Amino acid sequence: MSNPLSKNAKDKPATLKDVARLAGVTHSTVSRVINHPELVNPTTREKIWQCIRELDYHPNPFARGLQTSLSRTIALVVPNITNLAFANFARGVQSSLEQNEPYGLIIASSDEDCIKEKSICLMLRQHWVDGVIFVSSAGGIPPIELLPEKMPKVLVERTCKLDNIDTYLLDLDDGIKKACEHLHGLGHGKIAIILGDATSITSKERLKSFKKALALLGLPSRNDYIEKGMWTSWNAKEAMIRLLKSEEPPTAVFAITDTMAMGAIAGAWELGLKVPEDVSVIGFNNEPGSAEYNPPLTTLDTSSFEMGRDAAETLLRRLGEPERPSVEIMYSTKLLVRSSTAPPKRC
Amino acid sequence: MSNPLSKNAKDKPATLKDVARLAGVTHSTVSRVINHPELVNPTTREKIWQCIRELDYHPNPFARGLQTSLSRTIALVVPNITNLAFANFARGVQSSLEQNEPYGLIIASSDEDCIKEKSICLMLRQHWVDGVIFVSSAGGIPPIELLPEKMPKVLVERTCKLDNIDTYLLDLDDGIKKACEHLHGLGHGKIAIILGDATSITSKERLKSFKKALALLGLPSRNDYIEKGMWTSWNAKEAMIRLLKSEEPPTAVFAITDTMAMGAIAGAWELGLKVPEDVSVIGFNNEPGSAEYNPPLTTLDTSSFEMGRDAAETLLRRLGEPERPSVEIMYSTKLLVRSSTAPPKRC
DNA sequence: GTGAAAGCGCTAACAT
DNA sequence: ATGTTAGCGCTTTCAC
Numbered sequence: 001m002s003n004p005l006s007k008n009a010k011d012k013p014a015t016l017k018d019v020a021r022l023a024g025v026t027h028s029t030v031s032r033v034i035n036h037p038e039l040v041n042p043t044t045r046e047k048i049w050q051c052i053r054e055l056d057y058h059p060n061p062f063a064r065g066l067q068t069s070l071s072r073t074i075a076l077v078v079p080n081i082t083n084l085a086f087a088n089f090a091r092g093v094q095s096s097l098e099q100n101e102p103y104g105l106i107i108a109s110s111d112e113d114c115i116k117e118k119s120i121c122l123m124l125r126q127h128w129v130d131g132v133i134f135v136s137s138a139g140g141i142p143p144i145e146l147l148p149e150k151m152p153k154v155l156v157e158r159t160c161k162l163d164n165i166d167t168y169l170l171d172l173d174d175g176i177k178k179a180c181e182h183l184h185g186l187g188h189g190k191i192a193i194i195l196g197d198a199t200s201i202t203s204k205e206r207l208k209s210f211k212k213a214l215a216l217l218g219l220p221s222r223n224d225y226i227e228k229g230m231w232t233s234w235n236a237k238e239a240m241i242r243l244l245k246s247e248e249p250p251t252a253v254f255a256i257t258d259t260m261a262m263g264a265i266a267g268a269w270e271l272g273l274k275v276p277e278d279v280s281v282i283g284f285n286n287e288p289g290s291a292e293y294n295p296p297l298t299t300l301d302t303s304s305f306e307m308g309r310d311a312a313e314t315l316l317r318r319l320g321e322p323e324r325p326s327v328e329i330m331y332s333t334k335l336l337v338r339s340s341t342a343p344p345k346r347c
Numbered sequence: 348m349s350n351p352l353s354k355n356a357k358d359k360p361a362t363l364k365d366v367a368r369l370a371g372v373t374h375s376t377v378s379r380v381i382n383h384p385e386l387v388n389p390t391t392r393e394k395i396w397q398c399i400r401e402l403d404y405h406p407n408p409f410a411r412g413l414q415t416s417l418s419r420t421i422a423l424v425v426p427n428i429t430n431l432a433f434a435n436f437a438r439g440v441q442s443s444l445e446q447n448e449p450y451g452l453i454i455a456s457s458d459e460d461c462i463k464e465k466s467i468c469l470m471l472r473q474h475w476v477d478g479v480i481f482v483s484s485a486g487g488i489p490p491i492e493l494l495p496e497k498m499p500k501v502l503v504e505r506t507c508k509l510d511n512i513d514t515y516l517l518d519l520d521d522g523i524k525k526a527c528e529h530l531h532g533l534g535h536g537k538i539a540i541i542l543g544d545a546t547s548i549t550s551k552e553r554l555k556s557f558k559k560a561l562a563l564l565g566l567p568s569r570n571d572y573i574e575k576g577m578w579t580s581w582n583a584k585e586a587m588i589r590l591l592k593s594e595e596p597p598t599a600v601f602a603i604t605d606t607m608a609m610g611a612i613a614g615a616w617e618l619g620l621k622v623p624e625d626v627s628v629i630g631f632n633n634e635p636g637s638a639e640y641n642p643p644l645t646t647l648d649t650s651s652f653e654m655g656r657d658a659a660e661t662l663l664r665r666l667g668e669p670e671r672p673s674v675e676i677m678y679s680t681k682l683l684v685r686s687s688t689a690p691p692k693r694c
Numbered sequence: 695g696t697g698a699a700a701g702c703g704c705t706a707a708c709a710t
Numbered sequence: 711a712t713g714t715t716a717g718c719g720c721t722t723t724c725a726c
Contacts, residue, residue, distance in 0.1 A: 015719060026697050031721060041695055058473055062416070063719030065409035066702050073453075073474060081454075082434040082635055090428055091456060098466070104474040106420070107454040109441060119445070126405055127420060127451040233639035259636060266639035288429055289606060292580035292613035294641040362703055373713050378705060388711055410703030413718045698725075709714070 014055035023051040034059065065128065073104035074315060075129040076308075077120055079136055079202075080231065081109040083259065084287040085304045089135060089156075092308025100316050103130070112200060112231065114139040121146040131315045133308075134158070140201045152318040154311045157202065159328075166314045167328040168307055172209040175300045175333030176254070179282050180213035182298070182335055183252045186343045188280060192225035192250035194239050194260050203228075206256045206284075225250055233263030240267030244279065251279060251344035258283035258290045258299055265293070265340065276342035286336055296338035307331055361402035370398040381406065412475065420451035421662060422476040423655075424467055426483055426549075427578065428456040430606065431634035432651045436482060436503075439655025447663050450477075459547060459578065461486040468493040478662045480655075481505070487548045499665040501658045504549065506675075513661045514675040515654055519556040522647045522680030523601070526629050527560035529645070529682055530599045533690045535627060539572035539597035541586050541607050550575075553603045553631075572597055580610030587614030591626065598626060598691035605630035605637045605646050612640070612687065623689035633683055643685035654678055 016027040023030065025044060032040050033048045040048075051057075065071050076093050078086040090107055097103045106129060110117040121143050124132060131152040134142040141160050144153055156168040183191055193210050195203035211221045227243055229236030236255060240263065243250055255261035261283030265275045275281050275295055283290060286301035310329070318324060363374040370377065372391065379387050380395045387395075398404075412418050423440050425433040437454055444450045453476060457464040468490050471479060478499040481489040488507050491500055503515040530538055540557050542550035558568045574590055576583030583602060587610065590597055602608035608630030612622045622628050622642055630637060633648035657676070665671060 016721095017719080027719085028698080028721080029696060031719095032696085035721070039695075044695085060413070060719050061473060061475055062409050062412035062418075063702090064721080066407070066413055066704085066719080067721045069409070069702090071409075071474075081428070081437055082431055084429055084431070087429040087434055090454075094456060098463075102470050102473065104453050104470060105455070106451050107437075108452070109438060116445075123449050123451060126408060126449065127418075128408055233636045237639050262636060262641075263639045266641055266643070269641050289580040289609060292584050292610045294609075294613055294616050296613070363705095364703080374703085375705080375714080376712060378703095379712085382705075386711075391711085407703050410718090411705080413703080413720085414705045416718090696726085698723105700721105700723085702720085702722105704718085705716105707714105707716090710712085 014057040075106040079112045085285040088304040089308035092305040093312040096309045096312035176209040177213040178335045188252040190250040194229040194255040196231040229260040236260035236263030237267040240264035258287040280341040298341040300333040361404040422453040426459045432632040435651040436655035439652040440659040443656045443659035523556040524560040535599040537597040541576040541602040543578040576607040583607035583610030584614040587611035605634040627688040645688040647680040
């Protein structure tokens, strides 16, 4: 129609055969130009490329997949896409995909739910993705047994005994120690923590690092200083209110996500308490917007975008080279001191 | 191995033929059981289902796609996945997919960039998605000409003359009028607006509605009350600072996303000004967390999740029924009055 | 360096 | 109600 190119009759997408006919060769030669160009005569190769462009030919992914079992699509499974740290991670993955081969990206959000994670794996198997990136799986190790053993997988924030699985880790012990040291250095001795849900591995791991850090500083671990914010700002707000209304309220609170830190600050505010004057709050992740919160959030930067980009690169590399030794990469976090932490009113 | 089921030799996925052999029928009968169960004898049907389960058979999507040209995957294109309103929309889409057929979901974020939007379409064409949902495309109408004409498409927050495209719209005129009326009712006469970037259709449309609303209230539209926040809280913060430092600063500011509203509040705060005492701020979208901001944000709720869920449902329906008349659905917004707006200090 | 031919796993038209 | 058969578009031996 408006397309000047002479397409095939019914405007159906051109096939290998169409290109072959136009170029005066057989379809196998055309296929060869695409998959093993070095095996074909440079002159014919160039001619065939012209025909490919002229017909706007694109290989049919179904036919190709039927042969190769490859879909040129990878999947990313995160616990919650509305968590900005994960959304940023996803952007990192996408940016890596853009700069490398044109892989499609299937994003699935499991809502921190093991059951959903399983059904996502089932869905992925039915869609034959070439590889998967799992981020902080709800049940510790994601249900990878539901996926083909050979399918490359990258685990983020989780370890797994299995060989041939690449892993991206966050140095929680170090990061959380830095956070606690910062608070301790300001004079805080009564530090509480706001977790997500009590059962998630993410919460448990961060709690463990937190307890370690307190011990290192000679501070006691108090059970009444452990609260659950269910990953949302509104629940964290309630958690903060509970903490501050207790008999001996903490002077500083570490929330294991920025979102919950913001909720915690809102909770203090609701009780007429100011942050950081009356209580200090420190977050985790450096989510976009944390610097513009009121007050700007002191937090640990976890480079979500970069991690996503690197994780995707690792997956892509393994896709091309299945036998390469697996890597385990540890990311360190960076303490960003902003305005939500200050010395306590009275030591 | 640990699987008790008697799988086929090499543990390769079972095929139609394997099931047929086990059931003592031909592969076409098995295919029929899956695609047109009503055409097959209930007894054999049941037996075949058992064999399917026993072998854990799943149709090969490539072979199936080669026949049907259907991938059972749809795509969602949003301007920015780190915008919580869009992330929520995506969750809505996913939830609808879960409750209906097991469609895969490809999410692509265009970064408000027309060029990227085009390359996304190219990628989607190569992945043969069955349908696409476009949300507030950067260039007005998304580059649908790059996608097969027959591919079902749902447009969100955009209209398009083309027939057979389903549309989900936001009643901006009404919503923004409500916001301005609220501000005007509190006594504000000097109302500024913080847009995203100046060139995006989203910004232009909201500005138009804003001007209309001001006119309706008998308020003048001042060009120096139009600022750009580039969709981020940090840029919105700078924009707010510019507004407040001007000769005749506004007493109220309407930011066209909550994220930018939060940045605006941070800007006021940086100048030692309080919200809502010194300046009122109203947002748009009711993003998760807006209620826990400091102060809780007055905003317009746009039901992102529900819209995503409904848009996906519409797409799914059209997938099953390509000839059904297209729908155009208008969503109204709801004003949520919280604590970031109040009467101006001096009228 | 290129062509011929087989077959990946499935669907559907046709035959019985 | 079920079986037979012919492709879908591609990759990859195997000949030449």
